[in-house]
Every structure is written in structure tokens, then in C-alpha cells.
Amino acid sequence: MIAMETILDVQDLQTYYRTGKQVVPAVDGVSFRLAKGEVLGIVGESGSGKSTVVRSIIRLLDKNTTRIENGRVLFRGKDLLKLSGRELRGIRGKSISMVFQNPLSSLNPVYTIGNQIQEAILTHESMSRAKARDRALHLLEQVEIPSPELRLDDYPHQLSGGMQQRVLIAMALACQPEIILADEPTTALDVTIQSQILELLSRIRDERNMSIILITHNMGVIAEMCDRMLVMYGGVVMEEGKCTDVFASPLHPYTLGLLASIPSLEEEKEELYAIPGQVPHFNAPVSSCRFCSRCDQVFTRCREEEPPFIQIGDGRFVRCWLYAQENETNNG
Amino acid sequence: MDNNPILEVKEARKSYPVTKGFISRKNIGTVKAVDNVSFNLYKGETLGVIGESGCGKSTLAKLIMGLTTLSGGEIRLKGEPVRPDMPLTMRRNIQMIFQDPYSSLDPRMNVRRIVEEPLRIHENLSKEEKNKIVLPIMEQVGLSAGALDKFPHEFSGGQRQRIGIARALVLNPEVIVCDEPVSALDVSIQAQVLNLFASLKKIRGLTYIFISHDMSVIKHVSDRIMVMYLGQVMEISSKRSLFGNARHPYTQALMSAIPEPNPAAMKNRIILKGDLPSPIHAPAGCPFQSRCPQAMDKCRIKPELKQVGEGHYVACHLVNEGVVS
Ligand SMILES: Nc1ncnc2c1ncn2[C@@H]1O[C@H](COP(=O)(O)OP(=O)(O)OP(=O)(O)O)[C@@H](O)[C@H]1O
Ligand SMILES: Nc1ncnc2c1ncn2[C@@H]1O[C@H](COP(=O)(O)OP(=O)(O)OP(=O)(O)O)[C@@H](O)[C@H]1O
Ligand code: SF4
Ligand SMILES: [Mg+2]
Ligand SMILES: [Mg+2]
Numbered sequence: 001m002i003a004m005e006t007i008l009d010v011q012d013l014q015t016y017y018r019t020g021k022q023v024v025p026a027v028d029g030v031s032f033r034l035a036k037g038e039v040l041g042i043v044g045e046s047g048s049g050k051s052t053v054v055r056s057i058i059r060l061l062d063k064n065t066t067r068i069e070n071g072r073v074l075f076r077g078k079d080l081l082k083l084s085g086r087e088l089r090g091i092r093g094k095s096i097s098m099v100f101q102n103p104l105s106s107l108n109p110v111y112t113i114g115n116q117i118q119e120a121i122l123t124h125e126s127m128s129r130a131k132a133r134d135r136a137l138h139l140l141e142q143v144e145i146p147s148p149e150l151r152l153d154d155y156p157h158q159l160s161g162g163m164q165q166r167v168l169i170a171m172a173l174a175c176q177p178e179i180i181l182a183d184e185p186t187t188a189l190d191v192t193i194q195s196q197i198l199e200l201l202s203r204i205r206d207e208r209n210m211s212i213i214l215i216t217h218n219m220g221v222i223a224e225m226c227d228r229m230l231v232m233y234g235g236v237v238m239e240e241g242k243c244t245d246v247f248a249s250p251l252h253p254y255t256l257g258l259l260a261s262i263p264s265l266e267e268e269k270e271e272l273y274a275i276p277g278q279v280p281h282f283n284a285p286v287s288s289c290r291f292c293s294r295c296d297q298v299f300t301r302c303r304e305e306e307p308p309f310i311q312i313g314d315g316r317f318v319r320c321w322l323y324a325q326e327n328e329t330n331n332g
Numbered sequence: 333m334d335n336n337p338i339l340e341v342k343e344a345r346k347s348y349p350v351t352k353g354f355i356s357r358k359n360i361g362t363v364k365a366v367d368n369v370s371f372n373l374y375k376g377e378t379l380g381v382i383g384e385s386g387c388g389k390s391t392l393a394k395l396i397m398g399l400t401t402l403s404g405g406e407i408r409l410k411g412e413p414v415r416p417d418m419p420l421t422m423r424r425n426i427q428m429i430f431q432d433p434y435s436s437l438d439p440r441m442n443v444r445r446i447v448e449e450p451l452r453i454h455e456n457l458s459k460e461e462k463n464k465i466v467l468p469i470m471e472q473v474g475l476s477a478g479a480l481d482k483f484p485h486e487f488s489g490g491q492r493q494r495i496g497i498a499r500a501l502v503l504n505p506e507v508i509v510c511d512e513p514v515s516a517l518d519v520s521i522q523a524q525v526l527n528l529f530a531s532l533k534k535i536r537g538l539t540y541i542f543i544s545h546d547m548s549v550i551k552h553v554s555d556r557i558m559v560m561y562l563g564q565v566m567e568i569s570s571k572r573s574l575f576g577n578a579r580h581p582y583t584q585a586l587m588s589a590i591p592e593p594n595p596a597a598m599k600n601r602i603i604l605k606g607d608l609p610s611p612i613h614a615p616a617g618c619p620f621q622s623r624c625p626q627a628m629d630k631c632r633i634k635p636e637l638k639q640v641g642e643g644h645y646v647a648c649h650l651v652n653e654g655v656v657s
Contacts, residue, residue: 247593263526
């Protein structure tokens with residue numbers, strides 16, 4: 001395989017929330033690379049830090065409660081975390097755009113969808129209104145909205161949830177972005193509509209060689225859409241690898257637990273595996289494996305020291321003491 | 333299994349008027365939220381109800397609970413008609429668990445009051461008598477007795493769902509209607525709650541109606557499955573027969589749309605064109621015709637439910653024609 005060009009390089013990202021006296025280490029040292037044309041999935045339970053990762057990339061965070069403590073996000077050699085607000089706005093929505101879970105709250109209720117797509121275009125490119133309207137029409141066609149010329153003048157609430165999500169995708173595509181950050185884009189939709197949207201995203205990726213970061217808590221969606229995946233828990237990446245590898249031989253006890261707790265369509269299980277307990281609250285700094293309170297393979301070292309991100313093979317990593325090599329153990 | 337159904341639903345209908353205008357409230361049509369639904373539920377079984385948003389699952393649940401009046405047809409619980417004004421002795425036999433473990437519990441009440449609430453309404457008991465009922469149930473749902481003095485916000489989503497289950501159990505009902513009870517939970521917590529439902533079924537011999545839009549969850553919990561679309565039953569069958577031989581094009585599409593966490597098991601996806609039609613403009617004839625890949629002229633006439641195997645019924649003209657799909 002040819003080495004793929006890296007388009008986004010996230011290095012040791014740390015994003016903390018401060019609420020009152022509490023500090024929540026929502027993202028606590030996350031690194032990964034996104035290649036051109038690649039779909040990277042991020043999966044993990046609620047609160048594991050998935051949204052905070054992608055929101056940090058384009059700095060869509062509340063300044064009053066959130067701080068990016070550390071890290072670099074390199075896009076075309078530039079660190080996005082160091083850009084001025086103005087430089088960032090030039091990238092956000094143009095080179096990198098986002099699609100969120102709840103389409104209705106991302107659309108403005110008082111403007112027609114045609115208007116909103118045109119705005120998205122005109123923010124970044126100068127052209128006549130008529131031309132922008134043409135482009136908007138074309139985008140709606142691309143995302144398979146039936147009779148798009150009629151729909152341009154509809155208001156968001158006049159569309160179904162699936163159509164609203166397609167409009168959001170059209171807006172995200174308006175300026176030919178290189179990266180789309182999709183945060184649970186189908187979680188609010190029915191399965192048959194979810195299928196349509198996922199197929200649409202795949203097709204656009206193929207046509208434009210775009211890169212996508214896809215957040216979901218649905219392992220099935222990851223398996224169908226993504227080339228590589230990150231499994232997050234407690235603000236860190238627990239496992240990373242090609243999807244085919246991770247699903248064929250999951251390494252981390254957390255990944256194993258997540259996969260085993262999904263009711264299977266193929267085999268009948270009387271009882272599902274259930275990861276005991278619930279996601280605990282973490283305080284920074286963490287000095288144990290973040291999963292140790294729920295892990296069924298926990299041993300002494302897990303409670304004393306946070307495991308490093310251990311490389312197992314080509315692009316394959318796991319954060320678990322079970323995989324530490326002898327020499328590392330001796331050093332520790 | 334007992335031969336007499338514990339619950340009989342016969343041609344149940346519920347329509348809501350659709351009005352327009354704030355002041356004039358002009359009637360512009362009706363939504364047939366539940367349209368001619370019939371089935372029997374037998375003691376000790378779990379009937380899974382699956383279908384997409386707005387297909388009438390929750391409305392059906394409300395009808396079965398007697399929380400809203402029927403527009404037509406009838407529903408009988410142990411032979412007696414279910415109605416909003418049915419006697420308490422009857423109502424206690426059927427309880428409901430809701431989707432949202434966050435909003436379905438009153439945040440101002442502690443857990444003891446929440447769980448004991450049905451007892452207050454239904455009987456006059458001393459504190460000790462209540463404890464005798466509540467404490468074993470708390471244990472069965474996996475909550476400590478100490479939880480009784482806490483408030484809902486102190487619990488996680490999965491624990492709150494357990495509180496809702498405890499509340500549904502205190503009157504010792506025979507039937508429990510679960511309306512999307514795990515949809516708001518993470519898979520790990522979902523597994524805990526699904527296991528709890530299974531163990532309660534064993535311990536207490538419960539009968540469930542289990543509503544979900546997640547086919548893998550429905551497959552896991554159900555003995556029989558009913559597939560709904562726009563208020564109507566498309567297919568109803570034992571789990572085995574449905575998974576071995578789904579006959580309705582909608583059921584087939586629904587099954588093929590489930591993303592599976594197994595890249596090796598990639599299936600031939602049936603991608604449906606278009607959106608779910610608005611129930612206000614439900615087409616005459618088969619409700620699925622606007623999205624059905626196999627629709628034909630005949631589908632403008634409404635297909636009746638036809639038996640295609642033991643306990644397996646399908647509402648589709650392809651079946652009438654004897655076409656095997
Ligand atoms: N605005 C905020 N203020 C304080 N804490 C926050 C805020 N947003 C998120 N958090 C906390 O940060 C952690 C990570 O949250 P995040 O939203 O990134 O998780 P997620 O993986 O996207 O979860 P979900 O699947 O529920 O969307 C959680 O513990 C969450 O409670
Ligand atoms: N009180 C009401 N007044 C008017 N229309 C209603 C009312 N309740 C439900 N409906 C309509 O009846 C139809 C069926 O709704 P219902 O809530 O039963 O669907 P559902 O299958 O439970 O959907 P979901 O999966 O979204 O919960 C919908 O079109 C809904 O808009
Ligand atoms: S490091 Fe220990 S506690 Fe953490 S996942 Fe591995 S075995 Fe479990
Ligand atoms: Mg999120
Ligand atoms: Mg509902």
C-alpha cells in the first residue's frame with residue numbers, strides 16, 4: 001500500500017472543562033493522524049470525550065469554561081490551535097466543516113434553507129447571489145433532496161429529520177472542504193434514513209477524496225463506514241487500528257466489553273456481557289488505568305500507574321498493561 | 333403457554349385531528365396513529381414491536397395502558413375491556429416503563445416516594461408493609477436500599493431506568509409495556525438493563541410488550557415480533573420465522589439497514605428511496621408503496637394480513653400473488 005498523505009495531525013491534545021472548582025479532563029492527551037481520503041471513526045461511551053476532540057480541532061468551545069491545555073493540531077503544516085480568530089474563520093466551514101447530531105438546532109429557523117446554503121457559500125467565496133443560488137440548488141441535488149428547486153424556499157421545520165440532515169451535509173459541502181467532522185450525524189435518525197445518509201457520505205468521500213472524522217457510539221456504523229478507528233474512554237484513546245483488525249481481534253478489555261454488550265443479530269445469547277458499573281468521574285491528574293474500576297482483567301499495576309499507548313503492530317495501538325513488554329515492565 | 337391470551341387487541345384504532353391556525357383551529361385532516369391493529373399476547377411471552385419514528389408504537393402503548401381512548405376496535409386485559417376509567421384492580425395488572433430515564437422521574441421526589449407512589453394510589457399500607465414490598469424489588473432491580481433516600485439526579489441513566497422498573501413492579505403486575513426502555517442508554521448500560529428484564533421475566537413470570545426501533549435489541553428480547561409502518565401491522569410472526577423468512581419488503585429493508593459491528597458480514601443493503609411519508613397524507617392502499625422497491629399497480633389497494641406460515645402473517649400483495657421473495 002502507498003503511504004497516504006497526512007492531512008490532519010493531532011498531537012497530545014488536552015482540553016479541560018472548568019465548572020466551579022471542578023476540573024474535568026475531558027480530553028487528556030489524544031494523538032492521531034487523519035490521511036487524505038480516509039474515514040476515521042471515534043467510538044466510546046457517552047462522556048468519553050469524542051465531541052470535545054473534534055470541537056477542539058476547530059476550536060468550537062466555550063471560552064469561559066473550556067481550556068485547551070496542551071497540544072497541536074496541524075493542518076497543512078499550520079497549528080490550528082495557534083491561529084487568530086480571523087484565520088480560523090477562514091478555515092472553519094471552508095476547508096474543514098462540521099455536521100452535528102441534531103440538524104434542527106444547527107439550522108436557523110427563520111431563514112429558508114436556500115438562503116442558509118447561499119450564506120455558507122458567500123461567507124467564503126465572492127460570487128453573485130444568482131450564482132450562489134445555482135450552486136445551492138446543485139448541492140441539494142447532490143444530497144438527493146427530491147424536487148430541490150421547490151425545497152430551496154422551504155424553512156427547516158418543513159423538512160423531515162432526514163432531509164434536514166441532508167441540508168446540513170449540503171451546507172458542509174458548500175465550499176468543497178477537505179475534511180468533514182461529523183459528530184453523530186445519524187444518531188437521531190431512523191435506521192432506513194441512517195442508511196441513506198451513510199451511503200451519501202461514502203459516495204461524497206469517494207467522489208471528492210475527502211477525509212471524514214465520524215463520531216458515533218454505534219459500532220455497526222463504524223464497521224461499515226470507517227477505515228480506521230479510535231476507541232475512547234475517560235478522555236484518552238484506549239485502542240487504535242484499522243477497523244478490520246480491531247473488529248477481528250479487539251485487544252483492550254474495554255473494546256472487548258463494548259463489542260460483547262451489543263446484542264448480536266447472528267447468534268442467540270441468553271445473557272449479554274455487561275461491563276460492570278458506570279463511567280466514573282475523573283480528576284486530573286490520573287494515576288491509574290482509567291478503566292480499572294470496571295475492568296475484568298485488572299491487576300495491581302493497573303491501579304498504580306496509567307498504562308502508556310503501546311504499539312502492537314503497524315498502526316495498531318493499545319493502552320493497557322496486559323500488553324506491556326518485559327523490558328518496559330522492568331523499567332517501570 | 334396458556335391458551336387464553338392475557339391481552340387481546342382487536343382492530344384497534346386511534347386517530348388524532350390535525351388542526352391548522354392558532355385561533356380558528358381549522359381541521360385539515362386526521363392522523364391515523366394506530367390503524368386497525370390486532371394481535372394477542374400470551375402469558376410469559378415477550379412481543380417485540382418495531383418500526384420507525386411516528387409509526388404509532390407509543391400510541392399503541394398508550395391504548396394498551398388505557399391512557400387514551402380508542403377511536404375504534406377493542407382491547408381486553410384478561411377478558412375485561414381496557415379503558416381510561418377501568419377499575420384500579422385491573423389497572424394495577426399492567427404497568428409501563430418509559431424511554432427517557434431523565435424526564436420520567438420527578439426530580440423533587442426521593443427514590444422512596446417515586447417507587448412507592450403507585451402503592452399510595454392503590455392501597456392504604458403502613459410503612460412496614462410498604463418496606464416489605466419495596467425492599468425485595470430494589471434488590472431484584474440491582475439497587476441498594478440506601479438508594480431509597482437519594483434523588484434522581486444522583487443516579488446515572490442506567491440506574492434511573494432501574495428506578496423506573498422498580499416503580500413499575502411494586503403493584504406486582506402481570507404485563508409490562510416497555511416503550512423504548514433502553515434507547516437512551518449506552519450499549520454497556522443497555523446490556524445491564526436488558527439482562528435485568530430477562531432475569532425479572534424468569535423470577536416473576538412477566539409478560540412484556542417491548543417497543544424499540546433497534547432490530548438487534550428486539551431480536552434479543554422477543555419471542556414474537558410485530559413490524560409496524562404508518563400505524564399498521566406489516567408483518568407479525570415468531571422471531572425465528574421472521575428472521576429466517578421475512579416476507580414483507582419493509583421488514584427486509586429494515587433488517588438490511590442495520591449496521592453490524594462485523595466488517596466481514598457486509599450485506600446487500602436495500603437502500604429505500606425517499607423519506608417516511610407524513611402520516612397525514614398516508615397514501616390509500618399499502619402504506620409502504622411510496623418507498624417500496626417492489627411496488628406495483630395493485631398496491632394502491634390495501635393488502636390484508638395473510639397467513640404465510642404458522643403464526644406468521646404478512647400484509648403485502650406479493651404474498652397474495654404467491655411470489656416468494
Ligand atoms: N460544557 C461543558 N462543561 C463541563 N463539562 C463538560 C462540558 N462539555 C462536556 N463536558 C464533560 O466532558 C466530558 C466529555 O464530554 P464529551 O461531550 O466530549 O463526550 P462525548 O464522548 O462526546 O459524549 P456523548 O456520546 O454523550 O456525546 C464529559 O465528562 C462531559 O461531562
Ligand atoms: N397527542 C397527539 N396529537 C396529535 N397527533 C399525535 C399525538 N400523539 C401522536 N400523534 C401522531 O401519531 C403518530 C404516531 O405517533 P407515536 O408517538 O405513536 O409514534 P412512535 O412510533 O412512538 O414514534 P417514535 O419512534 O418517534 O417514538 C405520529 O404521526 C404523531 O405525530
Ligand atoms: S491496564 Fe489493567 S485495568 Fe486497564 S484495561 Fe488493561 S488490564 Fe484492565
Ligand atoms: Mg458527543
Ligand atoms: Mg414513541
